[in-house]
Amino acid sequence: MSSDDDAAIRVVNLTKTYRSGDADLTVFSRLNFEVARGEKLALVGESGAGKSTLMHLLGGLDRPTEGAIYFGQNDICTLSAADLAAFRNREVGFVWQIQSLLAEFTALENVMMPLLIRGQARETAEPLAMARLNEVGLRSRASHRAGELSGGEQQRVALARALVGDPGILLADEPTGNLDFRTGEMIMGLLEDLHTARRLTSVHVTHNLNFARRADRALALERGQLVPVDFAESAMWESPHV
Ligand SMILES: Nc1ncnc2c1ncn2[C@@H]1O[C@H](COP(=O)(O)OP(=O)(O)OP(=O)(O)O)[C@@H](O)[C@H]1O
Numbered sequence: 001m002s003s004d005d006d007a008a009i010r011v012v013n014l015t016k017t018y019r020s021g022d023a024d025l026t027v028f029s030r031l032n033f034e035v036a037r038g039e040k041l042a043l044v045g046e047s048g049a050g051k052s053t054l055m056h057l058l059g060g061l062d063r064p065t066e067g068a069i070y071f072g073q074n075d076i077c078t079l080s081a082a083d084l085a086a087f088r089n090r091e092v093g094f095v096w097q098i099q100s101l102l103a104e105f106t107a108l109e110n111v112m113m114p115l116l117i118r119g120q121a122r123e124t125a126e127p128l129a130m131a132r133l134n135e136v137g138l139r140s141r142a143s144h145r146a147g148e149l150s151g152g153e154q155q156r157v158a159l160a161r162a163l164v165g166d167p168g169i170l171l172a173d174e175p176t177g178n179l180d181f182r183t184g185e186m187i188m189g190l191l192e193d194l195h196t197a198r199r200l201t202s203v204h205v206t207h208n209l210n211f212a213r214r215a216d217r218a219l220a221l222e223r224g225q226l227v228p229v230d231f232a233e234s235a236m237w238e239s240p241h242v
């Protein structure tokens with residue numbers, strides 16, 4: 001098997017420059033890395049290093065200035081807007097740091113949303129969404145509005161929503177960032193369990209080096225470069241509470 005076959009994601013010469021006014025900001029340039037099928041990759045780095053920028057590109061939420069992102073044989077950077085939207089809906093599940101659920105909709109409706117967007121009927125979407133809620137231990141909260149749930153419960157619903165459409169890839173950008181220590185531990189444990197049970201390929205951003213250590217591999221974004229994490233050196237920006 002070639003290395004291409006083993007890679008779920010292959011990033012080639014990826015550059016992102018934000019143009020705001022007359023000042024350009026190159027967040028990173030010519031990044032190259034792969035994420036192996038089934039790998040759990042942690043991404044760390046100081047605030048402003050470009051982690052979210054990279055996650056948005058990996059998830060097809062934004063386009064690079066230059067470079068390619070291969071999922072299997074397909075470079076998502078060449079897709080039309082419609083094809084990219086379909087790719088996002090089918091291939092990738094997202095969990096973000098900030099509250100991303102629709103507050104006025106119930107937990108169940110939030111989880112069903114990716115299926116409804118792809119045109120699935122409510123009758124078939126509902127039991128699938130209920131099964132995912134069950135998996136994150138929130139079956140009993142199905143009819144609660146998302147805005148009524150605690151932060152930890154909202155992140156569990158967000159995980160259920162991310163996985164309802166059976167994506168191969170899970171992208172999580174500081175999924176525990178707004179949670180207290182114990183709740184953060186619980187969400188990360190759940191993410192790890194789902195990664196294994198659903199045979200996902202996962203990339204998660206974290207400021208918590210304990211979580212990063214538990215991943216299969218940890219990379220740090222530093223001054224526009226991706227480098228393997230040196231856990232001894234990085235202890236200075238470790239915070240147990242995020
Ligand atoms: N849409 C944008 N337009 C212009 N500059 C941007 C934009 N989005 C991000 N940036 C800048 O790009 C840099 C990287 O931002 P990014 O959000 O990727 O950092 P991060 O590593 O996720 O930080 P944090 O840990 O605080 O979430 C920052 O300097 C930010 O100000």
Ligand SMILES: [Mg+2]
Binds near residue numbers: 051052053173
């Ligand atoms: Mg960020």
